[in-house]
Every structure is written in C-alpha cells, then in structure tokens.
Amino acid sequence: MTLKKDSVKDLPQPVTQRGEMTRRKLLEAAENEFGAKGFHNTSIADITKRADVGQGTFYLYFPSKEDILRELVRYMSRSLRLYLSEKVAGIRDRLERERLGLRAFVDFCFEHKNLYRIVMQAQFVDEAIYQDYYRTIAEGYISGLRSAQAEGQIRQGDAEAQAWVLMGIAHFLGLRYAIWQEQAPPESVLQEVATFMASGLRPLAHEREKDGG
C-alpha cells in the first residue's frame, strides 16, 4: 500500500509564474553544480547561491537534495528522447536512422556536457532511476529494431541485445569525443562507426530473401 522507498513522490508544483521561474532556476543551477563538482561535493547552499535564491527556498520545491537529482534525470531523459525522435522523424530506412541518431546523440552530448555525470551520480542516489534511464531508452530502441526486423531491413535476432550494443556504441562515442575531447568527432570517425553499425545490423544475404516477414 505505501509507496516504496525510491518511488516517485510528487514534487510540490509551483502554481504561479514566479514559482515556475524559481523552480527552473534551481534545476538549472543544480544541473551545473552537480555537473561541475558532483552530487556529493555540491551543497544546497551552492545550488541556491547559483540560483540566486535563499537557502530555505530550495525546500519549497524539492523535499530533499536527492529529489532534485531525480527530477534532473527525468528531465534530461525526456529532453534527450525528444531531441532524438525529432532528429530521426520520418526516416524510414533503419540504417539511415541509426546514422542520424548517432550524430544527433553526439550533438546532444556536446550541448549537454552534464548529462553523463548527472546520470552516473543517480546510480548512487537512486539505483532505480538510473536503470530506468537506460531501460526507457532501450525500450524505444527495441521496438524500433523489431519493426525493422519484421520488414527485413536488418538482421533477424535478439532485438534487445542489438539495442544494448547500439546504445553502448553511442555512449562511448559521446564520452570519448563530445565529453572528453570537447569537440564533435571528426566526420571520418562518425563514418567509420556508422559503417560498423550498418555492417553489424545488415541482414545476411540469405535473410534478405524472405522479405517483409
């Protein structure tokens, strides 16, 4: 009957525009502070100072420090998925979709350097929300891959395994180039990786025969 420990508590929602503004400032400040120094090395005072509000104000919007991190993960997750789905909207060819999705993901990382650190921190604050972040992305991927399999666009096989492989590739590419090197990977690298993914996904010759399953 009672909610379990880490489940979603409904956060106090601001009613006025002013409240909405303050909440946003807090989230943005937290994103930057957590991204720069990490969750545990950031104090509430750091966040409220950056957001330019009083310390007590924080607790009008978030019941605890953990809660603002959770909210941040949910928010960034939604933003990412929205961004990606816009970038590949209307593309019917699955391999082309992968190529565009990869590029879009790396671009997103580049624009949101805090993404990786925020998500990784979540692991130590609320394992469930950390896993959800990846599983939600995986779900979308899996159903897309299954359709593509059904249409004979890609190799038959365990779509879940394929999804995690593709996620792993994108993740490490983003980490190595967008986050660490702080520049988009050179076109040649993107090309290399897209080719790798395409070869890995492309149906074997004999599979192409049986067409739209």
Add this chain to the structure above:
Amino acid sequence: MTLKKDSVKDLPQPVTQRGEMTRRKLLEAAENEFGAKGFHNTSIADITKRADVGQGTFYLYFPSKEDILRELVRYMSRSLRLYLSEKVAGIRDRLERERLGLRAFVDFCFEHKNLYRIVMQAQFVDEAIYQDYYRTIAEGYISGLRSAQAEGQIRQGDAEAQAWVLMGIAHFLGLRYAIWQEQAPPESVLQEVATFMASGLRPLAHEREKDGG
C-alpha cells in the same frame, strides 16, 4: 617541480607480512563498501569495521579516503587487463579474439560486480584516474586492432574509433547482463553480439584482395 594535484603519490608500503595482510584487508573492505553503498556514503569507520582493524590503522596505509579509491581503480584495472590477456593469449584470429575477449569480459564483470561502481565513483574523486582507466584499455585495443588491420584481418579504418566502439559494446553488455541481471548473458545473446562485432569489423570484399599490408 611540485607534483600536480591528482598525480600519483606513493602510498606507504607495508614492510612486513602482517602489514601486507592489513593493507589487503582494507582494500578488500573498501571495495565491498564502496561497491555496496558508494564512495560518499561509506565512512572510514565502515571500512575499518569491515576490515576488522582500528580506525587509525587506515591512515597507516592510505593518506586519505580518496587515495584508497585511486588505488582500488588501479588495482582493478590491472586485474581486468591481466585476466583478459590471459583469456585471449595465443589466439591469432582477431575476430575469434574479440569473441573470446567479450565472453571473458562479461565473466569478469560477473565475478567483480563492484568494478563498474568503483570506476564510476572515481570520476568524481579524480577525473584523471577515471579517464586513464579507459584510455589504458583503449591503448591496448588500438594497437591490437592496428596489427590486425595491417594483416588484413579486419577492415581498414580508424582503429581508435573501432576500439571505442568495441569497448562500448562490451561495457553495455556487461552492465545489462552481468551487473543488472546478475547472470551471464544467454549464449544466444553472446552469439548475436559476436556476430555483430564480426560483421562490423570484417574487411569489405575489395579490401581482402590487398592482403597482408
């Protein structure tokens, strides 16, 4: 002249067998505590309690809490690389090597569930050692891939990009199955992924002509 902030300080090395034993107990305790609760939610008291030594004893071996995490990352990194190199020793075929390496990596994760969490925590304690962990693995990978390219075993291309792709695949496979699902991935999944990697790496038809470069 002075060492820079996060560089390797030489840790006090025990001289006697007894000291060696205590140091080991501390490292093992720290690995388990950090793995279970995370670096910041683990106190020195937690570690010394688990290691069954006095609190002060900790500082005989490690100058600070950060230092034991650093040491742990170095230690696990070495263990992993040693394990992998043993498992693929003597295999000349690069694709077979990848398949075996993947299986070995997943097995290692399964036996060392704390690996991921320890390494991820390192990021917020000492970014350099976190990056080194991956870069060191990448280096070995890259030179192996370059040789394989030279021999025409795999597709010509940016070996570094290939290395990060393969690392990403292994990482996410380990995360999804060994760490989260707490069981080795089914043979079918391993097969699926190995096929993916093999297709992604295999030389294109026209490349195979030019043989041992």
Add this chain to the structure above:
DNA sequence: GTAGAACATGAATGATTAGTCATGTTTTGT
C-alpha cells in the same frame, strides 16, 4: 634480551552541511 622500527588503536576534534523554522513579502481571488 633489548632498542628501535613497524604496526595498531579508538577517543577526540573540527569542519561541513542537510534540513527546519520563525518571520517576512508578494500575489491572487473576491
């Protein structure tokens, strides 16, 4: 068998900080 080195201890300290609260100020509905 003893001096000195190595190792061991746990109570005390000092600093940090998440969360609270008593006291405002501003906005909204009527």
Add this chain to the structure above:
DNA sequence: ACAAAACATGACTAATCATTCATGTTCTAC
C-alpha cells in the same frame, strides 16, 4: 481593500565524518 495562499528568507540545529594523536603492542636485527 483585504484575507488567504503562495512564495521567500537566512540564521540555526543536529548529525555526520575525515583526520589526528597520544598511547600502546608486536616484530626484527643484533
């Protein structure tokens, strides 16, 4: 205009915890 709701504040509290230290104990070399 004014009551009530929403929003804002920053000083305070209570707890945690990394690190230190004064005081042992156990080895090792000779």
